[in-house]
Amino acid sequence: MTTVxxxxxxxxxxxxxxxxxxxxxxxxxxxxxxxxxxxxxGVNYSVAAGETLAVLGESGSGKSVTxxxxxxxxxxxxxKVTQGQILFRGQDMLTMGNEERRKIRGQKIxxxxxxxxxxxxxxxxxxxxxxxxxxxxxxxxxxxxxxxAIELMDRVRIPAARxxxxxYPHQFSxxxxxxxxxxxxxxxxxxxxxxDEPTTALDVTVQAQVMDLLAELQAEYNMGxxxxxxxLGVVADVADKIAVMYAGRIVETAPVHExxxxxxxxxxxxxxxxxxxxxxxxxxxxxxxxxxxxxxxVPAGCAFNPRCDVATDLCRTEIPALHHVTDKDGKELTGxxxxxHLWKETLHG
Amino acid sequence: xxxxxxxxxxxxxxxxxTQGVLFKKQVxxxxxxxxxxxxxxxxxxxxxxxxxxCGKSTLAKVLxxxxxxxxxxxxxxxxxxxxxxxxxxxxxxxxIQMVFQDPYTSLNPRMTVGDIIGEPFxxxxxxAPKGDRRKAVQDLLDVVGLNPxxxxxYPHQFSxxxxxxxxxxxxxxxxxxxxxCDEPVSALDVSVQAQVINLLEQLQSEFELSYMFIAHxxxxxxHISDRVGVMYLGKMVEIGSDEEIYDNAxxxxxxxxxxxxxxxxxxxxxSRDRIILSGDIPSPANPPSGxxxxxxxxxxxxxxxxxxxxxxxxxxxxxxxxxxxxxxxxEVRVQxxx
Numbered sequence: 001m002t003t004v005x006x007x008x009x010x011x012x013x014x015x016x017x018x019x020x021x022x023x024x025x026x027x028x029x030x031x032x033x034x035x036x037x038x039x040x041x042g043v044n045y046s047v048a049a050g051e052t053l054a055v056l057g058e059s060g061s062g063k064s065v066t067x068x069x070x071x072x073x074x075x076x077x078x079x080k081v082t083q084g085q086i087l088f089r090g091q092d093m094l095t096m097g098n099e100e101r102r103k104i105r106g107q108k109i110x111x112x113x114x115x116x117x118x119x120x121x122x123x124x125x126x127x128x129x130x131x132x133x134x135x136x137x138x139x140x141x142x143x144x145x146x147x148x149a150i151e152l153m154d155r156v157r158i159p160a161a162r163x164x165x166x167x168y169p170h171q172f173s174x175x176x177x178x179x180x181x182x183x184x185x186x187x188x189x190x191x192x193x194x195x196d197e198p199t200t201a202l203d204v205t206v207q208a209q210v211m212d213l214l215a216e217l218q219a220e221y222n223m224g225x226x227x228x229x230x231x232l233g234v235v236a237d238v239a240d241k242i243a244v245m246y247a248g249r250i251v252e253t254a255p256v257h258e259x260x261x262x263x264x265x266x267x268x269x270x271x272x273x274x275x276x277x278x279x280x281x282x283x284x285x286x287x288x289x290x291x292x293x294x295x296x297x298v299p300a301g302c303a304f305n306p307r308c309d310v311a312t313d314l315c316r317t318e319i320p321a322l323h324h325v326t327d328k329d330g331k332e333l334t335g336x337x338x339x340x341h342l343w344k345e346t347l348h349g
Numbered sequence: 350x351x352x353x354x355x356x357x358x359x360x361x362x363x364x365x366x367t368q369g370v371l372f373k374k375q376v377x378x379x380x381x382x383x384x385x386x387x388x389x390x391x392x393x394x395x396x397x398x399x400x401x402x403c404g405k406s407t408l409a410k411v412l413x414x415x416x417x418x419x420x421x422x423x424x425x426x427x428x429x430x431x432x433x434x435x436x437x438x439x440x441x442x443x444x445i446q447m448v449f450q451d452p453y454t455s456l457n458p459r460m461t462v463g464d465i466i467g468e469p470f471x472x473x474x475x476x477a478p479k480g481d482r483r484k485a486v487q488d489l490l491d492v493v494g495l496n497p498x499x500x501x502x503y504p505h506q507f508s509x510x511x512x513x514x515x516x517x518x519x520x521x522x523x524x525x526x527x528x529x530c531d532e533p534v535s536a537l538d539v540s541v542q543a544q545v546i547n548l549l550e551q552l553q554s555e556f557e558l559s560y561m562f563i564a565h566x567x568x569x570x571x572h573i574s575d576r577v578g579v580m581y582l583g584k585m586v587e588i589g590s591d592e593e594i595y596d597n598a599x600x601x602x603x604x605x606x607x608x609x610x611x612x613x614x615x616x617x618x619x620s621r622d623r624i625i626l627s628g629d630i631p632s633p634a635n636p637p638s639g640x641x642x643x644x645x646x647x648x649x650x651x652x653x654x655x656x657x658x659x660x661x662x663x664x665x666x667x668x669x670x671x672x673x674x675x676x677x678x679x680e681v682r683v684q685x686x687x
Contacts, residue, residue: 058538058539058540059509059538159628173629173630174401175629176629203400203401203565204400204565204567204606204609204610204611205400205605205606205609205625205626206400206629207609207611208609208611208623208625208626209625209626209627211611212625230538230539231611232539232613233610233611233612233613234611235613236611236612236613236614236615236617236618237611237612237615237618239615256615257615257616260613260614260615260616261616270540271539271540272613274539274540274542274543275568275613276546276568276569276571276572281571281572281591284547284550284551285543285546285547285572286543287540287541287543287544287547288540288543288544289544291508291510291511291541292508292538292540292541307540
């Protein structure tokens with residue numbers, strides 16, 4: 001046990017830019033009574049130390065299933081990984097044993113869930129739940145664990161941490177509970193944090209506090225962050241690069257500034273256009289027509305084609321590859337990909 | 350737009366806190382809505398924004414008379430409806446309908462769409478005679494952009510956006526004059542939100558509806574509202590036209606709220622001048638003395654703890670900054686140059 005503690009105390013923070021996680025061609029499906037739902041259909045993304053990747057998508061786009069698969073907390077069955085690799089610092093986590101995986105989960109990769117009230121155990125004090133990380137992973141004694149819990153609560157700026165360490169989750173406000181979740185994720189100083197809609201349940205003023213805190217801690221520890229969200233505003237605020245998902249596929253990836261300025265996929269373009277803007281007051285909002293597809297019967301060809309304004313016959317028959325995107329002179333744009341047959345027209349007008 | 354269709358005067362809703370089992374003794378009150386006044390004009394959309402716990406949903410319930418006001422008046426076309434009961438209440442309720450936040454829990458899963466939208470006609474048979482009801486429901490489905498043939502389907506056969514359309518059709522059934530929308534799009538996907546907002550705007554011009562639009566998404570509220578009211582801990586802290594509130598806010602809470610909204614433009618990331626409020630919203634059972642925002646306000650002085658600021662047009666300000674604001678030190682925030 002002592003070696004684990006020593007390893008952890010040794011400040012082996014990774015350099016900014018070191019590749020951390022790479023998801024390669026991941027396929028996940030769910031076997032349901034009504035058939036097979038293909039929730040994730042070939043997802044590729046990567047995140048490096050100190051980097052923030054935002055995964056943007058609507059409900060049912062597969063963004064959370066991908067995250068759960070990375071964490072190894074996907075319910076199997078009904079879920080099943082049919083293809084792909086998840087490389088964490090070069091090692092494929094899908095092929096490693098349970099024991100090995102357990103050492104990564106929580107210590108190297110931690111997760112922050114959307115709803116802190118249901119993610120915390122209501123019958124255990126927050127101090128006990130925070131300390132559990134140290135007791136289980138580092139073999140700390142109860143007393144040590146409690147001291148560490150207080151330290152962590154201070155770290156995420158919970159006022160009067162020492163007095164509140166024995167309080168129960170319901171005694172904290174929503175923003176404070178989310179801070180406790182962040183503290184728990186940070187407790188073992190992981191290399192990578194996956195935050196699944198961390199501020200969706202919070203008010204804007206509290207959201208600003210929590211996102212600020214997360215960004216500050218990330219910078220301090222050089223952590224990689226995968227931020228899963230549907231909020232285009234939050235993404236613009238914190239992300240370095242973005243992966244847009246639709247019906248289980250990545251439809252576009254790009255550095256944040258370029259995506260907002262010049263989307264290369266009609267779905268991204270539609271999402272950005274449907275944000276109410278000041279100069280459009282009193283006019284009809286642009287709305288993407290139709291509804292997100294049912295994962296049991298995803299449309300043939302490009303999954304977005306029934307809702308797309310520019311779809312052609314090709315889009316209805318052939319699934320578009322994730323093309324490299326080039327500028328007008330044919331020079332490749334780094335980090336930019338688009339899964340649209342008509343990406344050139346979409347990008348260059 | 351001149352006529353006031355709804356006038357709210359000094360509305361108060363306190364929920365008593367009691368102690369003891371047999372002899373219940375009131376030991377305090379949760380001051381959910383504590384003295385709110387505003388008016389809603391015909392054909393207008395009034396947006397109400399504020400954080401959770403500020404009392405905006407309680408306000409909606411009191412206006413609907415689902416909760417009885419502790420004191421104050423709600424005047425519908427000049428008549429006080431807050432103390433009505435029985436037949437008089439029933440007839441006035443026809444004119445004020447509500448669209449709820451969560452289209453998953455606000456529709457009964459065991460009723461068909463036809464029954465859900467047609468149920469208001471059971472209560473108010475004068476609106477549609479029995480023989481015409483099916484036709485009336487199908488017309489409503491058509492109005493909200495759903496296939497009239499879906500009349501016999503159940504709510505689970507629809508997506509979130511479609512369910513919200515069903516909720517809107519139910520709200521329209523009795524041809525009301527006012528619709529109170531309590532977070533109508535917050536449970537919907539981004540790409541579907543715009544569809545529902547467009548539908549609400551289109552229905553407003555078609556049926557001359559007045560909306561009270563309660564939401565926490567400030568950009569959507571700005572898009573749809575003519576006037577916006579900002580609530581904090583049971584009080585209206587600022588109210589004015591969208592331009593007055595969004596560009597010339599004079600109350601520090603409104604300024605903090607606006608600055609906290611993430612802007613969907615990464616270019617604005619560095620240039621933004623954000624106010625990060627410290628702490629949480631205090632308990633409405635024991636609100637701070639004087640100005641309720643003072644515990645989180647950076648401008649607070651002794652006077653704020655002693656004297657409750659009234660919602661009034663500050664005399665020191667001119668132009669668009671001169672609108673109702675409940676602050677002792679109102680001023681338009683000077684943004685750092687972008």
